[in-house]
Amino acid sequence: MRFCRGRAARVSRVALAALAAALLTLAAPAAGLSPAPLGRWITAPGPGRAPAVRIWGGDTQSAEFLAYAPEFTGGVYIAGGEFDGEPGSEIVTGPDAGGGPHVRVFGINGTPRFEFMAYAPSFTGGVRVAAGDVDGDGSQEIIVGPGPGGGPHVRVLRTDGSPVVEFMAFDPKFTGGVFVAAGDFDFDGTSEIVVAAGAGGGPHVRIFRVTCNGGGCHAAETASFYAYDPSFRGGVHVAVQTFQSGRHVVTGAGAGGAPHVRVFTAGGVPTGLQFLAFAPEFRGGVMVSVGAGGAGDILTGAGPGGGPHVRTFGSDGLSAAYGFYAYEPTFAGGVRVTVGGYPPPT
Numbered sequence: 001m002r003f004c005r006g007r008a009a010r011v012s013r014v015a016l017a018a019l020a021a022a023l024l025t026l027a028a029p030a031a032g033l034s035p036a037p038l039g040r041w042i043t044a045p046g047p048g049r050a051p052a053v054r055i056w057g058g059d060t061q062s063a064e065f066l067a068y069a070p071e072f073t074g075g076v077y078i079a080g081g082e083f084d085g086e087p088g089s090e091i092v093t094g095p096d097a098g099g100g101p102h103v104r105v106f107g108i109n110g111t112p113r114f115e116f117m118a119y120a121p122s123f124t125g126g127v128r129v130a131a132g133d134v135d136g137d138g139s140q141e142i143i144v145g146p147g148p149g150g151g152p153h154v155r156v157l158r159t160d161g162s163p164v165v166e167f168m169a170f171d172p173k174f175t176g177g178v179f180v181a182a183g184d185f186d187f188d189g190t191s192e193i194v195v196a197a198g199a200g201g202g203p204h205v206r207i208f209r210v211t212c213n214g215g216g217c218h219a220a221e222t223a224s225f226y227a228y229d230p231s232f233r234g235g236v237h238v239a240v241q242t243f244q245s246g247r248h249v250v251t252g253a254g255a256g257g258a259p260h261v262r263v264f265t266a267g268g269v270p271t272g273l274q275f276l277a278f279a280p281e282f283r284g285g286v287m288v289s290v291g292a293g294g295a296g297d298i299l300t301g302a303g304p305g306g307g308p309h310v311r312t313f314g315s316d317g318l319s320a321a322y323g324f325y326a327y328e329p330t331f332a333g334g335v336r337v338t339v340g341g342y343p344p345p346t
């Protein structure tokens with residue numbers, strides 16, 4: 001893999017040391033303060049459970065639907081998106097490892113809307129999903145990244161499964177999988193694509209801008225950085241959120257590290273916003289999403305090994321958090337999070 005060395009590593013170590021004083025406060029149990037959600041929190045389970053996507057208003061479950069057959073217990077990835085121009089956003093799902101590359105799009109009430117195979121049907125490594133208007137035509141596309149086992153082949157697909165653009169996010173020989181997110185960092189009306197290496201690679205995050213002309217679309221890197229210490233091999237989860245200081249990349253450490261959430265500019269510079277989403281000794285990793293409470297709100301889900309704990313962090317990650325269990329507390333497969341119910345940032 002190709003890495004940016006130097007600055008990110010030094011910043012990461014310094015930042016980790018600086019975190020120590022704040023950890024106990026931030027990792028304390030939720031204070032019970034609930035922001036008034038502009039949208040809804042949406043959760044999906046990791047491996048080990050029926051693939052029930054749940055929609056939450058505050059910490060109250062308002063709906064549930066099965067994204068795949070009930071006997072598929074490999075886990076589900078999710079993203080909120082807007083695909084039909086009607087009020088109310090849709091939910092994109094991709095199966096985790098063990099399923100085929102079957103991406104589905106549901107209405108907020110669970111009505112199936114679109115579906116297609118994101119990769120060759122024989123690929124069973126899982127599909128990570130995001131949504132954004134990558135080509136600037138006013139409609140969102142679905143961005144997919146493969147789970148472990150395939151090359152780092154990121155694709156941008158319309159709801160009928162037709163490709164807009166595709167590219168290798170990292171060295172083609174890297175088979176640890178790719179996590180994806182999308183957001184319009186430069187506010188020009190088209191979404192850039194954020195990719196992050198899965199487990200086994202370094203904590204490498206890259207941002208790609210897609211440009212389209214008569215010859216088709218192509219993706220070019222605009223930023224590349226390490227989200228954590230270069231020696232970390234647990235993978236990096238990514239999201240894009242708007243803060244008072246701009247639109248930034250939110251990262252969550254994969255399994256093996258502390259549940260460390262960090263925020264970087266579109267150029268890969270740490271903003272200084274960071275926190276531990278769960279207890280510092282938890283090593284299951286942390287999933288991240290834009291929150292439902294407005295600018296700076298971050299939604300986090302615990303990785304495997306703990307309960308299916310979802311926590312929200314208010315503006316700029318440092319205000320009081322609210323938490324709940326999205327599935328039965330004994331379920332230890334991890335929980336994936338996103339938001340919907342209103343057009344998310346593009």
Ligand SMILES: [Ca+2]
Pocket residue numbers: 132133134135136137138139140141
């Ligand atoms: Ca589009």
Ligand SMILES: [Ca+2]
Pocket residue numbers: 183184185186187188189190191192
């Ligand atoms: Ca843009």
